[in-house]
Amino acid sequence: MPRVLLIEDDPSVREGVELGLRRRGHEVRAAETGEAGLAALKTFQPELVLLDLMLPGINGVQVCTRIRETSQLPIIMLTARGDDFDVVVGLEAGADDYIVKPARTEVIEARIRAVLRRLADPGGRPGLEFHGELALDRAGLTAAKSGERLQLAPSELKLLLHLAASPEQVFSRQQLLESVWEHSYHGDARLVDACVRRLRNKIEDVSGSPRYIQTVRGFGYRFGPLR
Amino acid sequence: MRRPRTGVLALLLPAVLLPAACGVRPSGVVEVGDPALVQTVPDAAHGGVAVYLKGPDGVLPVIRDTEGKATAGRAVMMLFDGPRDADRAAGLTSELPSYFGAMGMELDGTTVRITVYRPVRDFSAVARQQLSCTAAHAREDSGAVTVVLKGNDTTLTLERCPF
Amino acid sequence: MIRALKRLGRIGLRARLVAAFLLVAVIAAGTTATLIYQEARSAILQQAQDTAVDQLREQIGAQKVELPMTRDSLRQLSLTVGRQGKPHPWYVYAEYGTLRASNVSQPTSALLSEDLRRRAGANPHGTFQRVVKDGKPWLTMGMPVRLGKEGMQPTQPSGIMVYAVMPLNAEEDTVQAMVNAARDGALPALAIALVPALLAARSVLRPVRDLRRAASSMGKGRLDTRIEVKGSDELADLAWTFNESARELERSVEELQKAEARARRFAADVSHELRTPLAGMLAVTEVLDEDADRLDPDTAAAVRLVSAETGKLATLVDDLMEISRFDAKAAALNLDEVDVAETIAKTLQRRRWEEEVVVGLPDGIRAMLDPRRFDIVVANLVGNALRHGAAPVRVTLRTEELPEGPRVVTEVHDSGPGLAPDVLPHIFDRFFKADAARTRSVGSGLGLAITLENVRLHGGTVRAANHPDGGAVFTVVLPLRPPVAEPLPGEPLSAEPVS
Numbered sequence A: 001m002p003r004v005l006l007i008e009d010d011p012s013v014r015e016g017v018e019l020g021l022r023r024r025g026h027e028v029r030a031a032e033t034g035e036a037g038l039a040a041l042k043t044f045q046p047e048l049v050l051l052d053l054m055l056p057g058i059n060g061v062q063v064c065t066r067i068r069e070t071s072q073l074p075i076i077m078l079t080a081r082g083d084d085f086d087v088v089v090g091l092e093a094g095a096d097d098y099i100v101k102p103a104r105t106e107v108i109e110a111r112i113r114a115v116l117r118r119l120a121d122p123g124g125r126p127g128l129e130f131h132g133e134l135a136l137d138r139a140g141l142t143a144a145k146s147g148e149r150l151q152l153a154p155s156e157l158k159l160l161l162h163l164a165a166s167p168e169q170v171f172s173r174q175q176l177l178e179s180v181w182e183h184s185y186h187g188d189a190r191l192v193d194a195c196v197r198r199l200r201n202k203i204e205d206v207s208g209s210p211r212y213i214q215t216v217r218g219f220g221y222r223f224g225p226l227r
Numbered sequence B: 001m002r003r004p005r006t007g008v009l010a011l012l013l014p015a016v017l018l019p020a021a022c023g024v025r026p027s028g029v030v031e032v033g034d035p036a037l038v039q040t041v042p043d044a045a046h047g048g049v050a051v052y053l054k055g056p057d058g059v060l061p062v063i064r065d066t067e068g069k070a071t072a073g074r075a076v077m078m079l080f081d082g083p084r085d086a087d088r089a090a091g092l093t094s095e096l097p098s099y100f101g102a103m104g105m106e107l108d109g110t111t112v113r114i115t116v117y118r119p120v121r122d123f124s125a126v127a128r129q130q131l132s133c134t135a136a137h138a139r140e141d142s143g144a145v146t147v148v149l150k151g152n153d154t155t156l157t158l159e160r161c162p163f
Numbered sequence C: 001m002i003r004a005l006k007r008l009g010r011i012g013l014r015a016r017l018v019a020a021f022l023l024v025a026v027i028a029a030g031t032t033a034t035l036i037y038q039e040a041r042s043a044i045l046q047q048a049q050d051t052a053v054d055q056l057r058e059q060i061g062a063q064k065v066e067l068p069m070t071r072d073s074l075r076q077l078s079l080t081v082g083r084q085g086k087p088h089p090w091y092v093y094a095e096y097g098t099l100r101a102s103n104v105s106q107p108t109s110a111l112l113s114e115d116l117r118r119r120a121g122a123n124p125h126g127t128f129q130r131v132v133k134d135g136k137p138w139l140t141m142g143m144p145v146r147l148g149k150e151g152m153q154p155t156q157p158s159g160i161m162v163y164a165v166m167p168l169n170a171e172e173d174t175v176q177a178m179v180n181a182a183r184d185g186a187l188p189a190l191a192i193a194l195v196p197a198l199l200a201a202r203s204v205l206r207p208v209r210d211l212r213r214a215a216s217s218m219g220k221g222r223l224d225t226r227i228e229v230k231g232s233d234e235l236a237d238l239a240w241t242f243n244e245s246a247r248e249l250e251r252s253v254e255e256l257q258k259a260e261a262r263a264r265r266f267a268a269d270v271s272h273e274l275r276t277p278l279a280g281m282l283a284v285t286e287v288l289d290e291d292a293d294r295l296d297p298d299t300a301a302a303v304r305l306v307s308a309e310t311g312k313l314a315t316l317v318d319d320l321m322e323i324s325r326f327d328a329k330a331a332a333l334n335l336d337e338v339d340v341a342e343t344i345a346k347t348l349q350r351r352r353w354e355e356e357v358v359v360g361l362p363d364g365i366r367a368m369l370d371p372r373r374f375d376i377v378v379a380n381l382v383g384n385a386l387r388h389g390a391a392p393v394r395v396t397l398r399t400e401e402l403p404e405g406p407r408v409v410t411e412v413h414d415s416g417p418g419l420a421p422d423v424l425p426h427i428f429d430r431f432f433k434a435d436a437a438r439t440r441s442v443g444s445g446l447g448l449a450i451t452l453e454n455v456r457l458h459g460g461t462v463r464a465a466n467h468p469d470g471g472a473v474f475t476v477v478l479p480l481r482p483p484v485a486e487p488l489p490g491e492p493l494s495a496e497p498v499s
Helices: A011-023 A034-044 A060-070 A087-093 A105-120 A154-165 A173-181 A190-203 B002-021 B072-081 B085-089 B125-139 C002-009 C013-061 C071-083 C114-122 C169-219 C234-283 C285-292 C297-327 C340-350 C371-388 C447-457
Strands: A003-007 A027-031 A048-052 A075-080 A097-101 A128-131 A134-137 A142-145 A213-216 A220-223 B036-040 B048-055 B058-065 B103-108 B111-116 B146-150 B155-157 C091-096 C099-102 C127-133 C136-147 C156-167 C336-339 C357-360 C366-369 C393-402 C405-413 C461-466 C472-479
Touching: A003 A011, A003 A034, A011 A027, A011 A105, A011 C234, A011 C285, A027 A034, A034 A048, A034 A060, A048 A060, A048 A105, A060 A075, A060 A087, A075 A087, A075 A105, A075 C234, A087 A097, A087 A190, A097 A105, A097 C234, A105 A154, A105 C285, A134 A154, A142 A190, A154 A173, A154 A190, A154 A220, A173 A190, A173 A220, A173 C336, A190 A213, B036 C013, B036 C156, B048 B072, B048 B125, B058 B125, B058 C156, B072 B103, B072 B111, B072 B125, B111 B125, B125 B146, C013 C071, C013 C127, C013 C136, C013 C156, C013 C169, C071 C091, C071 C099, C071 C156, C114 C127, C114 C136, C114 C156, C136 C169, C169 C234, C234 C285, C234 C297, C285 C297, C297 C447, C336 C340, C336 C371, C340 C357, C340 C366, C340 C371, C340 C393, C340 C405, C366 C371, C366 C472, C371 C393, C371 C405, C371 C447, C371 C472, C447 C461
Parallel strands: A003 A027, A003 A048, A048 A075, A075 A097, B036 C136, B111 B146, C357 C393
Antiparallel strands: A128 A134, A134 A142, A213 A220, B048 B058, B103 B111, B146 B155, C091 C099, C091 C156, C127 C136, C136 C156, C336 C366, C393 C405, C405 C472, C461 C472
């Protein structure tokens, strides 16, 4: 069971989540502040970070950004509905998913599993796939552009692999939510939009006219076609 | 503003029509001033005497021409002569019986004494008035004369002539 | 009469003012004209009458008569006197005893009334009378003739009575001319009277119209409407009072709005605060449930109770938060173009309701919806149908072209007993529980209220009714394309995926 770093300032939430996850067999380290959390990263070496958006001191978005500077660790944000910070801001900072508090532990667990799943489950064919400048390794779960390794967060990689597995097929955002994030069909489509935005920043040459991740108005996204 | 206009006109109409309904209105009888006064011919200076006959509304004078002799005696005698044709044509009569007998007349201050030789008691009020007026006006034009009538049977003091 | 007056009361202000002015003008002009007319008429007639009578007296007085009069002399008298008729020719009728004569063919006239004859004969005075015959006015005079000298009384009767009849046509014409003049003068006067009437009306109506406009503007919600205060009369006072009242009203409304905002904020803050302890509690409910069996029965029951209630509390707080966001107008619509049938199907799948729900969901209906909110709406309605109605529940979908635009209509129809008529109007109220006996149901009591707000946010409507075939039916009508609204900061306006 993956090691989870929980960064949450509220003691009851911290205790509750920690207790719940530990019962399910996770090793959990809880940090009260962003700074403590960042410090714990080095010492605890978690496999996933549960990060509260609203933290005293440096807030969750800043922590997320800091983490993303050096690692592509899966990050799940804990938000409360009606938070001042828009969820989108957190997503843009690099979070892979978000959970709305209060949530049952089983829900938290399901999210954790979803985020971590594809990492451990290779999409299929071994070997490299070449699409334009991109080189995708499904088994190794890496991607490179023009030979240079891309630093992709888990959600970004999963999205890219999912789209690239069926080039030129249009996926609606609801479908992507279901397939890539295992949210319900009716989930928050902004999750997909934010991830697409981050992905494009990393792989597209010209941000104005994306080549790889294309928008199909009124329907969704598709990979290519590459001209 | 359509309906109000007719309402306003309705108010105006009677005001406009009202004066038109007037004009010269009939009136009641109004007394205004004195009656007309005429002179008779011939007048007293020219021998005219008034003899009083009975008219539809009372005693009325008719003028007899005495041919210069305008005396009270003549007047009374003419009265006793009775109404003439012209008088009768006008509907004038006398209640004084005709008398062609002798007659005496005395003037005593403001009293005129007439003596006739027949009964006088049955002279009617009108007859007496005729006599009184005739005598009075022959003597003077005013009526401040008392007339005494002496007949066979009695002597009457006649009432003053009303005019 | 009363009804006519009442009808007058409903006539407008301008008309009433004009009518009043005209009435005053009419009365003034009418009264003046009538008085003047009456005086003038009297004067005209008096002039004619006096002239005629004096002349008659004089003419007769100038005659020398022979008594007794004969028919001839009577006629001669009539002719002589009649020749001098003033101001108009006379018909002279002379009477003496039984004799009658005149200066015309008839010896007597029907115009001479009994009254005149009686009075003329009774007193030694001249008399006259105005008579109207066949619409023509006549002056009849009676002049008794007496013997005597001027100034010497008493005079004695001559037995002669002279009557004269004179037409008053000229006077009538003069009088009529006056009437016409009055009438002709009155109409322009009335026309002129209209001018001050209209001016007065305008000076009153303009402020009144301003007031009406201001009141209407206030009614439309512009509480900062004020009127210009001109002059210092009652209308100015009214305008001033209006402004004061408007100010007060604006202030009160601001106060109320602030109070409402405070109340909403409080509700939002309370829910917000509740979530934090709940988050901790909810995270451990499974721990309690799992280990409950290991406890003694009473503690186990207590633990399970706490666990269950915590769950419900969490749902309630969630719903409260949701409602607070609606109230604070902070709820945002995340629109996406979706296949509506697919969305509904997914909703049912997720909650494993496919068995109990019969669907009529045609393909190809695409609409711009917020899928999360639409999911909540459908789940709430179907959940209610299954819980409070009875299976099978029918969910149908169709499009309709309404005058407001194309709409997508979703109907949820259950086979239960339907909704009681006293419940129906309140069913979307917050915390309204349809069945008083069922003091607590699974839901928080806010489900339908949230559904209503979600539907409204889309610019649609939701209605509850009893289906003619029995059972309750809820109809959600949403626009195919929502109306263009101002985008909230940070929110994408359209559902276009990021390009």
